[in-house]
Amino acid sequence: MENKNLTIHLKIWRQKNSSDKGGFKSYTVHDVNQDMSFLEMLDILNEDLIKKDGDPIEFDNDCREGICGMCGLVINGTAHGPRSGTTTCELRMREFEDGDTIVVEPWRAKAFPVQKDLVVDRTAFDRIMAKGGFITVRTGGVPEARSLLVQKEKSDEAMDMAACIGCGACVAACPNASAALFVGAKISHLALLPQGHPEAKRRADQMVAQMDAELFGTCSNHGECEAVCPKEISITGIARMRREFWKAMA
Amino acid sequence: MNLDAKIPTGALEGKWDKHRFEMHVVNPANKRKFSIIVVGTGLAGASAAASLGELGYNVKNFCIQDSARRAHSIGAQGGINAAKNYQNDGDSIWRLFYDTIKGGDYRAREANVYRLAQVSNEIIDQCVAQGVPFAREYGGLFANRSFGGALVSRTFYARGQTGQQLLLGAYSALMRQVGEGTVQMYPRHEMVDLVLIDGKARGIITRNIVSGEYESHLADAVILATGGYGTAYYLSTLAINSNASAIWRAHKKGAFFGNPCYVQIHPTCIPRSGDYQSKLTLMSESLRNDGRVWVPKNKDDKRAPGEIPEEDRDYYLERRYPTFGNMVPRDVASRNAKAVCDEGRGAGDTGLAVYLDFASAIERLGKHTIEERYGNLFEMYHLITDENAYDVPMRIYPAVHYTMGGIWVDYNLMSTIPGLHVLGEANFSDHGANRLGASALMQGLSDGYFVIPYTIGDYLAGTELKKATIEDDAFKAALSEAKQKDQKLLSINGNKTVKEFHREIGSILWEYVGMGRNEKDLKHAIQEIPKLREEFWQNVKVVGTSDSMNKNLEFAGRVADYIELAELMAIDALHRKESCGGHFREESQTEEGEALRDDENFSFVSAWEFNGLDKEWTLHKESLLFENVIPTQRSYK
Numbered sequence: 001m002e003n004k005n006l007t008i009h010l011k012i013w014r015q016k017n018s019s020d021k022g023g024f025k026s027y028t029v030h031d032v033n034q035d036m037s038f039l040e041m042l043d044i045l046n047e048d049l050i051k052k053d054g055d056p057i058e059f060d061n062d063c064r065e066g067i068c069g070m071c072g073l074v075i076n077g078t079a080h081g082p083r084s085g086t087t088t089c090e091l092r093m094r095e096f097e098d099g100d101t102i103v104v105e106p107w108r109a110k111a112f113p114v115q116k117d118l119v120v121d122r123t124a125f126d127r128i129m130a131k132g133g134f135i136t137v138r139t140g141g142v143p144e145a146r147s148l149l150v151q152k153e154k155s156d157e158a159m160d161m162a163a164c165i166g167c168g169a170c171v172a173a174c175p176n177a178s179a180a181l182f183v184g185a186k187i188s189h190l191a192l193l194p195q196g197h198p199e200a201k202r203r204a205d206q207m208v209a210q211m212d213a214e215l216f217g218t219c220s221n222h223g224e225c226e227a228v229c230p231k232e233i234s235i236t237g238i239a240r241m242r243r244e245f246w247k248a249m250a
Numbered sequence: 251m252n253l254d255a256k257i258p259t260g261a262l263e264g265k266w267d268k269h270r271f272e273m274h275v276v277n278p279a280n281k282r283k284f285s286i287i288v289v290g291t292g293l294a295g296a297s298a299a300a301s302l303g304e305l306g307y308n309v310k311n312f313c314i315q316d317s318a319r320r321a322h323s324i325g326a327q328g329g330i331n332a333a334k335n336y337q338n339d340g341d342s343i344w345r346l347f348y349d350t351i352k353g354g355d356y357r358a359r360e361a362n363v364y365r366l367a368q369v370s371n372e373i374i375d376q377c378v379a380q381g382v383p384f385a386r387e388y389g390g391l392f393a394n395r396s397f398g399g400a401l402v403s404r405t406f407y408a409r410g411q412t413g414q415q416l417l418l419g420a421y422s423a424l425m426r427q428v429g430e431g432t433v434q435m436y437p438r439h440e441m442v443d444l445v446l447i448d449g450k451a452r453g454i455i456t457r458n459i460v461s462g463e464y465e466s467h468l469a470d471a472v473i474l475a476t477g478g479y480g481t482a483y484y485l486s487t488l489a490i491n492s493n494a495s496a497i498w499r500a501h502k503k504g505a506f507f508g509n510p511c512y513v514q515i516h517p518t519c520i521p522r523s524g525d526y527q528s529k530l531t532l533m534s535e536s537l538r539n540d541g542r543v544w545v546p547k548n549k550d551d552k553r554a555p556g557e558i559p560e561e562d563r564d565y566y567l568e569r570r571y572p573t574f575g576n577m578v579p580r581d582v583a584s585r586n587a588k589a590v591c592d593e594g595r596g597a598g599d600t601g602l603a604v605y606l607d608f609a610s611a612i613e614r615l616g617k618h619t620i621e622e623r624y625g626n627l628f629e630m631y632h633l634i635t636d637e638n639a640y641d642v643p644m645r646i647y648p649a650v651h652y653t654m655g656g657i658w659v660d661y662n663l664m665s666t667i668p669g670l671h672v673l674g675e676a677n678f679s680d681h682g683a684n685r686l687g688a689s690a691l692m693q694g695l696s697d698g699y700f701v702i703p704y705t706i707g708d709y710l711a712g713t714e715l716k717k718a719t720i721e722d723d724a725f726k727a728a729l730s731e732a733k734q735k736d737q738k739l740l741s742i743n744g745n746k747t748v749k750e751f752h753r754e755i756g757s758i759l760w761e762y763v764g765m766g767r768n769e770k771d772l773k774h775a776i777q778e779i780p781k782l783r784e785e786f787w788q789n790v791k792v793v794g795t796s797d798s799m800n801k802n803l804e805f806a807g808r809v810a811d812y813i814e815l816a817e818l819m820a821i822d823a824l825h826r827k828e829s830c831g832g833h834f835r836e837e838s839q840t841e842e843g844e845a846l847r848d849d850e851n852f853s854f855v856s857a858w859e860f861n862g863l864d865k866e867w868t869l870h871k872e873s874l875l876f877e878n879v880i881p882t883q884r885s886y887k
Binding site: 016017033035036037039040043044046047049050051053054055056058060061062063064065066067068069070085086090092094115116119121122123125126129130131133134135136137138139140142143144145146148149150151152155156158159162163165166189190193195196 | 297300301304315316317318319320322324325334336372374375376378379380381383384385386387388389390391392408409411414415418421422423425426428429435437460489490491523524526527528529531532629630633634635636699700703747749791793794798799801802
């Protein structure tokens with residue numbers, strides 16, 4: 001394959017801290033290799049800024065292989081960028097053209113306040129999990145693994161839902177900043193498995209209540225969340241969350 | 251100092267039971283009076299924090315990421331071993347124990363490894379109860395597979411993301427305790443120092459990554475579960491934020507470092523494509539179950555793989571190791587890949603790759619089966635390389651992946667600093683000189699769920715602890731030292747970035763303390779590293795301030811530690827003149843080019859004591875006694 005290097009113009013959101021107003025700043029990066037990841041391109045920009053005594057751009061990232069859920073940028077208006085089923089760290093520069101101007105913003109949602117530049121606070125997700133995103137078992141006091149049969153199809157479906165990496169793209173993409181896909185995925189994962197049944201009602205009730213308390217918006221079925229989800233989690237998870245929630249109300 | 255591993259007496263099979271009975275137990279009503287700090291939220295840290303909180307201790311759990319769920323245990327793809335023998339293929343606790351001891355090339359403790367095999371079964375029960383969606387068969391029972399270096403199918407897996415699912419299980423247990431109020435979470439907090447009072451670990455100093463504030467935290471015991479030090483090599487399969495600073499700073503406070511030279515280079519990673527590269531991506535070695543490894547028979551054969559006919563291909567692993575074939579342990583697979591590339595038979599433009607070919611598996615099993623087994627890995631490969639591995643063979647090359655070395659701990663997982671316990675990859679304990687596939691997850695969860703909850707109780711119930719506060723001199727001194735160090739880093743204002751230094755130390759390690767090591771190279775590294783350290787402290791450029799989020803500053807502290815640690819890795823590798831497992835000394839090999847151990851002189855754990863950077867480390871040896879297995883030349887023919 002012929003590799004050609006790109007010149008990329010960037011408009012990046014800069015914000016000193018949570019109380020700063022923030023705004024866009026323009027940068028240009030030359031000699032961008034097409035096999036480079038989007039974050040590696042930002043690394044190069046940061047190295048350049050450091051050398052020139054500038055202030056490097058803060059952005060979250062960790063595993064750089066699409067599984068930890070730490071990274072997340074809104075790129076040209078789309079959470080995690082133009083390629084579907086991909087996290088920001090997996091995105092390669094071959095998705096862009098020479099001379100492109102790319103707009104880079106943090107997740108924007110009331111429940112995810114910006115901490116600096118492109119870094120946001122997603123601890124609201126942890127607080128929702130602490131309300132019921134688990135099965136109540138003690139270490140050690142559990143039955144032998146084979147004592148419970150799980151239908152393969154159910155197990156596979158539970159796995160589809162468990163694949164959520166908690167990145168928050170669903171919230172960033174939703175016009176209401178709803179966390180329904182995140183919460184729905186966890187409720188579904190555990191509701192689909194027999195182990196999760198005994199406390200299914202309590203779980204749905206408490207997780208949904210905490211989601212509301214964190215000021216996430218209400219789901220109105222736009223489906224933007226599913227479209228940007230890097231793990232391609234289906235909005236059937238939201239439908240199941242609603243069913244579980246109504247069962248809990250009954 | 252006498253290095254006592256505190257291995258219980260008696261028959262191997264009964265040691266752990268006997269020890270559990272003999273240990274002190276903290277009265278349930280008193281547990282809430284004890285506070286425990288856990289640093290790290292990977293499999294070992296999260297499972298420990300959750301289990302200790304559940305028992306009633308006051309737990310503070312720290313991590314550098316924004317959420318406990320992000321720890322790099324999530325990166326493990328392939329699976330977790332257990333001796334369940336669900337497949338009726340002759341597995342047993344004894345066989346898992348034996349395979350792990352042999353796989354580690356007889357450089358691990360028998361008692362630890364046996365305990366690991368024993369609790370492996372409980373781990374599976376625990377994870378299933380938490381809702382971990384392990385792969386199932388149509389009858390509703392478990393699907394298992396065999397995995398790198400094992401002749402039985404004992405590996406449980408959850409698609410290609412077993413580590414992620416196990417961690418989410420541990421994280422959910424942890425979040426439950428956070429909800430109950432027994433565990434207090436401190437995300438985005440980096441441990442910058444360990445605090446000792448009367449020689450015992452009594453707390454840590456942290457820096458709040460968001461606000462830049464330095465904080466003191468007091469406890470009755472400290473647990474480090476902060477992972478391995480593979481990022482010292484710059485390029486590795488580890489996460490960008492994975493680092494060695496917590497264990498290195500504990501080492502400088504008196505915790506001996508065990509076997510620093512034992513590094514695992516994983517054979518199946520996506521090859522490097524350019525200088526800009528920030529990390530290497532691992533492709534689970536489960537791929538070797540169905541993929542065949544080959545290179546062209548002839549040097550400089552630059553034809554596309556599809557144009558190279560069968561007779562011009564060399565399936566070198568199948569040829570050299572007819573019994574294990576493509577499934578040989580990681581160290582053997584990696585060295586062989588390097589050897590064929592060094593011969594000039596490497597694949598692709600760089601010549602630093604070998605093919606992993608699925609054509610015959612697709613023909614035999616159908617594309618659908620391969621897709622079901624490895625779909626996400628093929629997708630990941632496509633995303634990175636823009637190549638479709640269903641049609642053209644993957645290109646793979648070894649990369650630094652895991653460090654078997656770590657803080658020396660006794661059977662109770664306590665380091666040479668009383669009260670400082672070290673779990674998971676951060677300790678040196680269970681994998682000897684080479685870790686088998688699907689064993690890391692097992693060890694992390696074993697340490698956290700099933701070992702530390704007992705052994706820490708024994709420590710707390712049997713130890714006199716002085717009343718202390720964070721106003722004590724030891725805390726004040728550590729706090730001001732931490733602040734000064736950061737100020738120093740910010741004030742140097744030199745000409746080289748932190749990343750440039752990181753690349754440099756990484757390249758010294760990869761070149762001279764990498765897959766094949768020899769006296770000349772190691773001595774060269776030992777000369778070069780202190781020079782780099784000196785240059786770092788005179789010429790590094792760190793921008794910004796310490797009183798706000800500043801990743802550049804965080805990284806500067808970590809790279810300073812890598813440089814110091816790298817020196818000890820090279821010293822240990824030079825001292826260990828034998829080859830064993832992942833440590834291959836070119837001077838010590840069999841006629842067939844396999845690692846040749848020297849049991850007479852090197853059947854011990856190296857535990858290094860820090861005496862100050864301007865002084866030499868002191869080597870302490872823990873002899874390894876093999877009472878149940880007879881060390882033999884490892885052969886995978």
